[in-house]
Amino acid sequence: MLKFEQDRSKFPEEKDGKLEIDLDSQKFIKIWQGPNHPGITGNMALELTVSGDEVVESKTHVGYLHRGFEKLMERRKFIQCFPICIRMCVPEPDINEYCLAASVEDLAGIEVPDMAKWLRTLVLEMARLVILLRGVPGQGGTMSLGMGVQWGVYVRDLMIDRFEELTGGRVYHMYIAPGGVRGLLPEGFKGRMEEVLKKIDEFVVDIDNLMFSNAVFKKRTKGIGVIKPEWIEQYSVVGPNARAAGINRDVRKDYPYLMYDKLDFESYVGKDSDIYTRSRVRWHDLQTSVDMIRQIMAKMPNKGDIRAKTPNVLHWKIPKGETYQRLESSRGEYGFYMVTDGSAYPRRINLRGPSYNSAVLLLEKMLVNANISDVSSMMVSLATCPPEIER
């Protein structure tokens, strides 16, 4: 649906598959969007070569958030790893904790008690809500529909209050540790959670009216930012981006972990893989999460052990081995590859988030021939999270 194809003279010529861009010819301008830019989620830079207001070439520059966590974790014992691995994906931190705990438990051969599994499932779904409540209205925020974002931030704050009550922290929870979890539900938690879920239900109706039934939003998102079908395999697209293109990939259904096989939910599979469909897929995920939290709180037992017996964590040696553990984050398949060598420190921990592929090379491909004003919304629609690209 590109409307500006009339005058081809402003496009660069292609030679050997590469675009020849002569900056002195005054046909092209290089614009840096980022790293500190309201149109970027996190800290990432897009180097755009623009002709008129159409992007001709783009390069993604990352590295502003490199904290070297993977190297740091090689110097820490297994129990000391979880406070830092959390900080690798900032908006949704519990997925890191769970992946680390699952890898350690898999390699050490420890079975976590049932109550801990229910609590972990609850926390993962709450984390999904926390990121989606701001992320999906954020799609409208890239087009200046800031009202939805502000409402979303309020409801997200209520959910973060529940996190604070359960885990002791608001943004970084440090709740899932290798061996189990770190506390039971406090008194009256289920009642307060139900109030928050009711507020989320009202919020869903509000956003449906404000954003998804909005003529301007539809005009600016339908048919834009299309992921072509052959790209899915070439770029290993996962999660909501793949579901919007018609391919049903959901780790919770394909490789059930924790208590997801006891819960009842459906994934939304779209057809035109444009920005509008991706937003609707994630919106459906949000409503499914709310429903799942209600199911979890109804099915959860009232008491039980929250931690399995582990050796003394100050000198816990894990036998040599490798494993790969994955889960479904709000953006797609998220996994840890862990290698141990028989000592008390891990040999290699490698984290792979979906933004590693989608925000670097897929975005570069998608941005060609896009209008400048759509750059930001395309990036947000791919659910970019720069901290997980560079760890």
Added chain:
Amino acid sequence: MENIIKSLEEKFNISEVIKKSDNLNILTVDKKLAMSLIIYLKEIEKFSHLVMLSAVDWLEDGKFQLSYILNNPEKKIDLIIRVFISREKPEMESIHKIWVHAATDQRELKEMYGIEFPESPRLNDDFLLEGWDNIPPMRRDFDTLKYSEETFFPRPGRQTYETKEYMKEKMYPDEKNSKNKKGLKDA
């Protein structure tokens, strides 16, 4: 799954198979046959999803281990292919023509470990570090503690006392044991 692995073992001279669970197996293959194995897996066995390409540094053996994690989305099985390459002159064939996004992985491995992947696009562009002039930092012989103490200036004024030594000085300073063992760290 076992059938697939059996046929692979014969064709590609797999040196080691570790079965982690029903849907995760770890294969070790020689460097020369790795590329053909990966192409075979993608085209014939439909392992069309490359999850990640990672590297592990085995300093004491003098090798790097490259791990290709492949996934078959229909049958829902995973394979980790391990390839050992030498640490002195590390290089491996690039797979960016099979999966376009592997170019990013290879760029990061070049920067972090120093492994060459000839013809991979934009291989020498800085990915995560800018202006780095030391050895590739993820290698085990790079000591991050030493580097940070030399480069940055920690706030002075911290001193710690070890319990055993302190109690010895306070409670029985005259007695000297033949060996003075400092407090332990398991490693």
Added chain:
Amino acid sequence: MSLKDVLLPFLAWGKVFKNPVTIKDPFNDRPGSARYRGFHKNDIEACIGCGACEEICQNAAIDMVPVKGIETKDGDSGLRPMVDYGRCCWCALCVDVCSTNSLNLSNEYTWVENDPDKFRYIPGVDKKDWDNNELGWKKPENYDLNEPFRIQMEELKPEKRDSSFIEFVKGYSKEQAEAEADRCIDCGLCTATCPAHMAIPEYIKAIRNDDLEEGLRIMYETNPLPEICGRICTHKCETVCAMGHKGDALSIRWLKRYIADQIPESKYKDILNQGNDISPKSKKIAIIGSGPAGLSAAYYLTNLGYKTKIFEALPEAGGMMRYGIPEYRLPYDQIDKDVKYILSLGVEIEYNIKIGKDISLEELGKEYDAVFAGTGLHLGRSTRIPGAEHENVYFATDLLREISLGNDIHVGNKIVVIGGGNVAMDITRSLVRLQNQKNIKVDVTATSLESEDIMPADREEIDESREEKAIIDPGWGPKEIEIKDGKIKGLRTIKCLSVFDDEGRFNPKFDEKDKKFFEADMVVESIGQGMDLTYISEDIKTMVKFSDRGRIIVNKDFQSSLDWFFVGGDIIEGPDVIHGIANGHKAAKGIDKFLNK
């Protein structure tokens, strides 16, 4: 684009009339939740300074520093954690691992300060507003990062063990020992309390790494009698173990026994690698007594290169270890294992020779360059109540010696033991076994001045005696032994209300009206041990200084005022094996210093 799409967004105008949701005064209206991880607070009285928090902190934010006003003593290192908030990430791992639950987090989260160095503070010592907050992160119930309870060792059941003298505690298997060694947090409080200052965390680490030869080497640096101490040491280390505050103390004594049990005596020489590269010295040292002090002195002097000779009055080596402790607690072959190794290093020994009778102390002083006396407390002490002179009233120490020598002793049908210490329990349980062996119905009663809660014997000894069907009836003071027609009829006692007065001195108070009569035909007195110093002749007595209570005064090298005469062991420190070993080691160093002056 339908009309709905144009009009529906205007429903947002409905929110114009709603109240804003901002909190007006967040500092006061919005405290942290009950589980919030805020700033640290520490109860410095309860904290023992073990350093577990420093070890687990993942960003090296905690330092252990000395605090003015807190002294270092047994079980408390005197150090307290100082937290650096420039590095802390508030993960609360330090709270989860704290051995005494003294370190906690409050729910306070704002702190404004002009001086950045104040953000390194010692919680509990530097007073802050949140020290009294009740809320904040606490370690959850039943949540422990290491196992709080001890792995139990197998024992023979009472029915199987009460008629024989075989050792009834079986020892750890490999898995049990590794699981028990895993509980240690390497704090080091035990080393300071052990009289011999054994490097305990190091040999526990050797068990964890399955490196038993290294463990043996570490033990022999400070203690040459590991098989013996591994069974009967008074384990002062275990009373201060940091894990004791959370659950059970680590079973350090049994772990020591595990290491020594696994290695046969034939391999000791290779592992310990001694006697090879020591330059021999020309001086000779005589050692009187082959108890723990004497053996330890001989071992360390031989390692320094001296020639030593031990003079032992009894037929076999061991002193009170062999002749005072029954075989079911400390089997003779284990004593032999330790002694044999020490003798194999070149120590000479002569048995059945009594100093003062067969050879005098002056002769020893002339022939040898120094003399170390570790003669021990082999004499019993009497209650001196009327009737105690009867022939069927015995001292516990005499009876135990006779049993160890293999002689038959008189075993009555109803026996009363006066005393509440470990020796009383030893003789009680030995007499139970002898009664079973002679097919007499078991009837042994032990009674003591102290009531049950302050009885000096170990809890396990009291419980196991009762399991073996002895009767323990504490809290009675002996008054008179009733004798009729030349035979003992029984022991008359009165109720003892208290043993120590307010100043801690021995001053028992009785209630004359509350009487109890114990029927007996044999009475054993076990109220204390005395020393036999007859080998010190009158001439030497003038040169040696004594204290008012009759003990020899020694300096910290265990050298008496007669410069070649060194004394150590029970006669200086009271009855305790590990003190004897420590004394022997220090005396060996003292002799070395004296001879090289």
